Amino acid sequence: MPPVPPPGSHQTRFTTLDRAQRVRFRRAVTLMLMTLALPGSAQLVSGNRRVGRIALRTWLSVVVVGVLALASSYLWHGVAFWAGTNTMLLQVLRLGLMALAIGWAYLFVDAWRLGQPLTLQRQHRLAVVGVNGFLCFSVAGALLFGAHVVGVQRGLMISMFSDGAAVGAHDGRFNVLLMGGDSGAGRWGLRPDSMTVASIDDETGKTVLISLPRNMQNFPFAEGSVMDEQFPDGFDVEGMYLNGLSTWALDHADLFKGSKNPGVDATIQGVEGITGLKMNYWAMVNLQGFRDLVDAVGGVELxxxxxxxxxxxxxxxxxYIEPGKRTLNGMDTLxxxxxxYDSDDYSRMARQKCVMGAMLQQVSPQTAVTNFQKIxxxxxxxxxxxxxxxxxxxFVDLALKARSQKIATLSLVPPMINTADPDIALVQEKVAAAIDKAEGRSPAPPPDTAEAAPDTTEATTPEAPAATGGAAPAPAAPATPKAPPSVTGGSVGSLSEGYAANESEDLGAVC
Incomplete structure (x- = not known):
């Protein structure tokens, strides 16, 4: 056993000093960890208690508000959607996160000061600086990044959506005209390449996609509209089609006084005249932007x-994109x-619906959060x-409801509709029937249908030999294999018989 140094010796003084250094080092680290776990607690213990009380109360208030917000969002999804789209609330949240970042960083620096770093040994002093810097920049950086994300969301709301008045649902449905814009040089959005009405139940989110061919002619306009006044007998201009309404309106913009988008207004008036549906809103999709969106969510499986x-x-x-189930990037999806090429307009319309359905089903909230900035x-x-x-x-709430339901489709195309001279009464009858069916209002089959049907059970079901030794009936002939459906231009169906995705009660089943 080594001899115990006498009291007051150099070795005793060194051991005591070293122990004190370790105690001060642990105290300095503890103050910083206290600040990480409970902001303001270090100041309550060793510093300015007034600052500590303010910081602690602020932190507890933030925690309580956060817990209430999470609970409310979990129980009522509409709260989260409202909070995520309210620009004033987003601005308050953004500024609040920035203030928290600055305040928390100050508390870390103050906790470092309270640890008296100048009294520590060099290696302990460097370690304390490193720990404090790591905690300070990690916490403040995370909060500032959160503020940036909130700012991006707020900017998206301001740049994409208008500040106009809301329009109530018509007969329990929101009707939104979706247009694919021609992204040619200098012509963005001037000539819709595709037009689809998304008719959405305002409670269940049940959706019917009603597509109109761009080459439709000789159609009426919504009664009393500007275009109806100009073409009381319908749009019968030689060589002009439905997708030409936009350019016609821009050439006659003086007729649409006060309108910000005369081309869109004229197109809506035509769509309303054709379908008999009143439009609530419209959205023009830039196809190049759509390509970037698909890339942002990691592609779409088709x-x-x-x-x-x-x-x-x-x-x-x-x-070529080869056959099979494939996850396509933005360019290939577009x-x-x-x-x-090697196809036709109506097969293309069917494929467009398949893309719409796939995007709705596959872009989950988790995907949206993960790829938020890119989206x-x-x-x-x-x-x-x-x-x-x-x-x-x-609409976000309705979209989430729609993901769990079948999407119905209707396309006003041949062979059902002659696009050069459409039967508008038939068109509106088909539109109304498709919506009624989606709402579950389809007429039921006659009650005696089942009774009138011949009972073929005995003829098709083999029976065991009779107990008396009689011969068993001959086995039923094997069923003839069903021929696979025809496929034209990548869509089930053909121009003469129609394409399945253009008129279906379940878009996913025919894509």
Whole structure:
């Protein structure tokens, strides 16, 4: 056993000093960890108690508000949607996160000061500086990043959505005209490449997609509208189609006094005249922005039934998307929806519906949160709309409800509708029937139908031999294998018989 040094010796003084240094070091680290776990607690113990009380009360208030917000959002999803789309609340949250970042960073620096770093040994002093810097920048950085994300969301709401008044549902449904904009140079949004009315139940989110061909002619306009006054007998201008209304209106913008989007207004008046539905809102999709959106969510899985060309044979990048279930990137998804080479307009319309359905089903809230900044950047360049910010939470809620339901479709195309001379009464009858069926209002079959049907059970079900030794009936002939459905241009069906995705009660089943 080594001899105990006499009291007052140099070794005793060194041991005592070293122990005191370790105690001060642990105290300094503890003060910083206290600040991390409970902001203000270090000041209550060793510093300015007034600052500590203010910090602690602020932190407890933030925790209580956060817990209440999470509980409310979990129980009532509408609270979260409202909070995420209210620009004033988002601005308050953004400034609050920035203030928290600055205040918490100050508390960490003050906790470092309270640890008396100048009294520590050099290695302990460096360690305390490193720990304090790491905690300070980690916490403040996380809060500032949160403020940035909130700012991005607020900017998205301001740039994409209008501040106009909300329009109530018509007969229990919101009708939104979705248009794909021609993104040619200098012509963005001037000529809709595709037009689809999304008719959405205002309670259940049950959706019917009603597509109109861009080459429709000789159609009426909504009664009393500007276009109805100009064309009381319908749009019968030689060589002009439905997708030409936008450019016609821009050439006659003086007729649409006070309108910010005369081309969109004229198109809506035509769509309302054709379908008999009153539009609530419209959205114009820039197809280049759509490509970026698909990339932002990591692609979309589609059932490619035939080779789909990407580009034209004259393009340097021309190639094919091969058949099979494939996750397509933005460029391939865009060409899957737009390609007409080796196809036709109506097959393309069917593929466009399949893309819409896939996007709705596959872009989950988790995906949206994970890729939020990319989605926000793509969305702000993708969509122009008159949906007011006050209604965004309503449509987000309806979209989530729609994800769990079948999407019905109706396309006003041949062979059902002659696009050159459409039977508008038939069109509106089909539209009303599709919505009624989606709402569950379809007429039931006659009650005696089941009774009148012949009972074929005995004829098709083999029986055991009779107990008396009689011969068993001959076995039923094997059923003839059902021929696979025809596929044209990548869509189930053909031009003559129609495409399944263009008129279906379950879009997912035919895509």
């Amino acid at each position: 059932n490619v039934r035939q080779r789909i060309p990407v580009g034209l044979p004259s393009d340097s990048f021309f190639r 060409w899957f929806a737009r390609a007409r 926000a950047k793509a969305s702000s360049a993708m969509v122009s709309t008159d949906i007011p910010r006050s209604e965004v939470d309503t």
